[in-house]
Amino acid sequence: MQLTNFDVMMLGRDCPLVMGILNATPDSFSDGGLFNAPQHAVARARSMIAEGADIIDIGAESTRPYGDAQPVSEEGELQRLHEVLPHIVALGVAVSIDTMKSRVANWALRQGAAIVNDVWGLQRDPNMARVVGESGASVIVMHNREVVDPSVEIVEDMLRFFDRSLTIASSAGITSSRIVLDPGIGFGKTPQQSIVAIARLDALHSLGCPVLVGASRKRFIASVTPSNPQQRLGGSLAAHLLAAQRGAKIVRVHDVAETVQALRVATEIDNSVEELS
Template identity: 65%
Template structure:
C-alpha cells in the first residue's frame, strides 16, 4: 500500500452526511458529470486542463443536469496513464476546485491518494471517489471514517485476466474493501460500490459486469456505474471515444435496469434525457 502522511480528523457536518441520501432518493439514477483537469485522460485529456476551460465545462455539466461533479487531476485510465505526485494533483486542482464547488452541486474528488482527498475535502468537496477501493493507500479508509463523507469503492485489478470469473473477483474485492471500511468505522450508509467498468477487465468482462450487475445487490449497497466512452464499446462497433455516446447510453440504461443508482458520464445532457425517459416509460407499465 502507498504510504500516506498523517491527516487531521475533522468530522463533517449534517449537510455533507445528507448528500448521498438526497442523491439516491429520486426515481431515476443520479448523474455524475466527469471533469478531468488532466493532460492525458483517455477521452478528453487536455481539453479542460486550463482553469477557465475546466470551469466552463463544469458550468456546462451542471446546466445539462449533472447531480454531482466528479473532478480528477490524475488520469486513472486503465492503460497508458502516467502517475503523478500528490503535489501535482493539488496544483491542478487549486485553480478550479473552489469555483466548481461554488456552482452548488456536490463535488466528488477522484483520487487514489488520501493526501489529495483530504485537501479537497478541506476545500469543500463532499465525496471521496477511490478507484482502488480503500486498498491502495492505507490512509484513505481512516480519512473517510474521520470525515464522515460518502465514499465510492471501485473494483480494480493491476491487469486483466480473461480466465477468471469477473463477478467472483469483484465480489471478493468488495468483501475485502468492506472489511477495511468496517475496521475503521465507516458507516455502511455512506458507501457506494462501483464495479469498475474497463478497469482490470477485458472488454468481454466489462460487458459481463454490466449484464450481471444485479448480482452485486447481495451487498445491499447502492451501485455506481461508469461505462462512459469506454473501450469495450469499440469492440462491438469500432469507434473513437467521442463517437461512443450511443454505446455509453445503451450500457448505462442496462446498468440502471440492473440496479445502478448513480451513472458517471461525460455526455451529461444525453445521459440525463435517456435515464429520465426510460424511467418515465417504465413508470407507465
C-alpha cells in the same frame, strides 16, 4: 463540507443520479487537455450542472486503465486542483474528488468536496479509509485489478474485492449509507469481462450498498462496434440504460445532457407501463 449521504440523495428519485466527469488533466483517454485550464474546467462544470448533473467528479490524474498516462505526484495533483476545485464547490453541487491518494483526498474534503472516488477501493493507500472515516465524507469504492486475466470469473472476483473493501471501511467507521460500489468497467478487465460486469450487476445488490456504473466511452464499446472514444455516445447510453434497469443508482458520464434525457425518457416509459398494468 456538505456531507453527502447517498440514501438521502436518492430519496424521491425514480432514475439514477448523474455524475458528470471533469478531467483537469492533459492525458485522460477521452478529453485530456480540454479542461485542464482552470477557467475551462469551471465553465465545463457550470455547463454540466445546467444539463442536469447531480454530482461533479473532478480528477487531476488520469487513471485510464490502458494507454500511456503518466503518474502525477501529490504536489502535481494538488497544484492542478488548487485553482479549480474550490470554485466548483462554490457552485453548490455535490463534488467528488477522483483520487487514489489520501493526502489529495484530505485536502479536497477540507475545501468542500463531499465524496472520495477511489479507483482502488480503499485498498491502495493505507490512509484513505481513515481520511474518509474521520471526515464523515462518502466514498465510491471501485473494483480494480493489477493484471487483466481473461480466465477470472469477474463477478466472483468483484464480490471478493468488495468484501475486503467493506471490511476496511467498517474498521474506519464508514457506514454503509456513505458507500457506493463501482464495478470498475474497463479497469483490470477484458472487454468481455466489462460486459459481464454490467449484465450481472444484480449480483452486487446483496452487499447492501448502492451501485455506480461508469461505462462512458469505454473501450468495451469498441469491441462490439469499432469506434474511437468520441464516437461511443450510443454505446455509452445503451450501457447506462441497461445498468439502470439492473439497479444502478448512479451513472458516471461525459455526456450529461444526452444521458439525462435518455434516463428520463426510459423512466417515463417504465412508469407508464406500470400504470397500465
